[in-house]
Amino acid sequence: MATTIPIHFVSSKVYPRLTGGRFNNWRIGFVLLTQLLYFGLPWLNWNGHQAVRFDFASMRGYLFGLTLLPQDLVYLAGSLIIAALGLFLWTMLAGRLWCGFSCPQTVYSQIMLWLERWVEGPPNARRKLDAAPWGVEKVLKKSSTQSLMLLFSLWTGLTLVGYFTPMRQLAANLLAGHIGPWEAMFALGYAGFTWLLAGHLREQVCKHMCPYARFQGAMFDDHTLLVAYDSTRGEPRGARRKDAANAAAQGDCVDCGLCVQVCPTGIDIRAGLQYECIGCGLCVDACDEVMDKLAAPRGLIRLTTQHAMQQGSRPRLWQRPRALVYAALIATVTIAMLVSLALRQPFRVDILRDRAVMARETPDGNIENAYTVRIFNTLPQARQYRLAVSGEGVVATAPAEPLLVPADGERSFIVTVAADPNVLERGSHAVQFTLQDAANPQQRVSEEARLLMP
Numbered sequence: 052m053a054t055t056i057p058i059h060f061v062s063s064k065v066y067p068r069l070t071g072g073r074f075n076n077w078r079i080g081f082v083l084l085t086q087l088l089y090f091g092l093p094w095l096n097w098n099g100h101q102a103v104r105f106d107f108a109s110m111r112g113y114l115f116g117l118t119l120l121p122q123d124l125v126y127l128a129g130s131l132i133i134a135a136l137g138l139f140l141w142t143m144l145a146g147r148l149w150c151g152f153s154c155p156q157t158v159y160s161q162i163m164l165w166l167e168r169w170v171e172g173p174p175n176a177r178r179k180l181d182a183a184p185w186g187v188e189k190v191l192k193k194s195s196t197q198s199l200m201l202l203f204s205l206w207t208g209l210t211l212v213g214y215f216t217p218m219r220q221l222a223a224n225l226l227a228g229h230i231g232p233w234e235a236m237f238a239l240g241y242a243g244f245t246w247l248l249a250g251h252l253r254e255q256v257c258k259h260m261c262p263y264a265r266f267q268g269a270m271f272d273d274h275t276l277l278v279a280y281d282s283t284r285g286e287p288r289g290a291r292r293k294d295a296a297n298a299a300a301q302g303d304c305v306d307c308g309l310c311v312q313v314c315p316t317g318i319d320i321r322a323g324l325q326y327e328c329i330g331c332g333l334c335v336d337a338c339d340e341v342m343d344k345l346a347a348p349r350g351l352i353r354l355t356t357q358h359a360m361q362q363g364s365r366p367r368l369w370q371r372p373r374a375l376v377y378a379a380l381i382a383t384v385t386i387a388m389l390v391s392l393a394l395r396q397p398f399r400v401d402i403l404r405d406r407a408v409m410a411r412e413t414p415d416g417n418i419e420n421a422y423t424v425r426i427f428n429t430l431p432q433a434r435q436y437r438l439a440v441s442g443e444g445v446v447a448t449a450p451a452e453p454l455l456v457p458a459d460g461e462r463s464f465i466v467t468v469a470a471d472p473n474v475l476e477r478g479s480h481a482v483q484f485t486l487q488d489a490a491n492p493q494q495r496v497s498e499e500a501r502l503l504m505p
């Protein structure tokens with residue numbers, strides 16, 4: 052039987068209808084949670100500084116109690132590996148639930164839709180307004196919607212900048228009317244993207260621009276969760292017949308079209324699995340409501356797997372070895388990172404041999420090399436460090452006194468190392484620099500450098 056799709060769903064703009072239900076509640080919950088985190092985190096302070104901030108100027112990252120230095124890029128690599136594996140695992144298990152519930156594009160589109168609905172009314176009113184010629188009412192409503200969207204977009208842009216520059220300072224500067232050119236550029240750039248992608252392009256991004264939508268098909272299999280229409284139960288569809296004989300031959304779908312009307316991408320899930328489906332489950336809510344009114348069992352459209360649908364069984368997500376392998380890899384990398392973080396020393400040292408000054412002979416006949424020792428202190432207190440240099444033939448190191456580094460800062464020192472030419476041959480020799488916290492000698496880091504014997 053031919054599917055009846057209202058004419059507005061084949062136009063380019065989608066006017067999704069509001070629905071209530073479990074999935075809608077989850078969506079609202081995820082919008083609130085993700086936005087609370089995104090907008091709230093830059094305002095949170097931890098140990099005297101912003102809880103989450105990546106400061107490119109000082110090459111430091113703050114993550115609650117952790118201070119990350121350029122040498123800690125390995126943790127960024129580890130986090131990216133965990134994120135990639137997590138995405139593979141999640142997509143394999145739950146299909147596009149990420150898209151429907153927590154993808155920024157979906158979340159921002161939902162917020163823009165709320166703003167639009169608030170100013171311009173329900174779908175029919177919005178459709179009428181769009182079709183109407185420009186007049187005072189249309190100008191007022193459209194400019195109000197766009198102003199609200201722009202304000203929200205600007206707020207997202209400023210918040211993004213607040214992850215890289217102190218948020219409270221940024222807000223104070225903004226109120227005082229002076230914001231730096233780089234900050235303004237990034238805030239406006241991100242705001243522009245939010246406004247364009249979520250305010251205007253919306254589902255077109257999911258349908259035509261998102262690369263994730265394209266490659267995730269490769270991760271799907273028969274046991275992946277997806278939103279599906281049970282055609283065995285639903286077909287042949289059509290309005291309920293009064294006569295018992297025809298009613299018995301009819302499927303449960305009454306062809307009301309509600310599942311299409313609530314869909315944010317404007318598709319008809321009854322046409323089968325489609326890459327445009329973002330797995331938001333709103334059609335499930337709409338159809339469940341219809342089934343309740345008809346006193347029929349819920350789940351004509353439901354979250355299930357192809358295998359479970361064919362077998363009439365419950366979905367079994369973890370039965371695939373691939374899922375267990377992904378989970379084991381994620382657990383391994385996570386544990387390795389946590390152990391490494393737990394053992395990490397709160398300071399780092401870089402040793403650079405002074406290339407401008409060649410090895411020179413000292414008055415007592417030894418050969419001296421000069422090094423720049425750069426110490427990074429990640430603690431919120433100033434620390435003193437002791438430096439010891441060991442290696443074959445090494446006889447002296449200067450300076451001998453503790454090296455003072457300010458709180459949460461770094462300092463470079465020129466250190467000379469003298470070696471006995473009677474012990475070492477000509478050439479390059481390994482020496483070990485060991486740095487100890489003067490107050491906590493068990494905290495130490497070592498770096499190797501080369502000593503030149505001319």
Ligand code: SF4
Nearest residue numbers: 304305307308310338
């Ligand atoms: S909401 Fe349910 S009953 Fe209505 S058209 Fe969709 S599948 Fe059929």
Ligand code: SF4
Nearest residue numbers: 314328329331332334
């Ligand atoms: S078909 Fe259903 S689950 Fe898929 S995007 Fe539309 S409303 Fe969401």
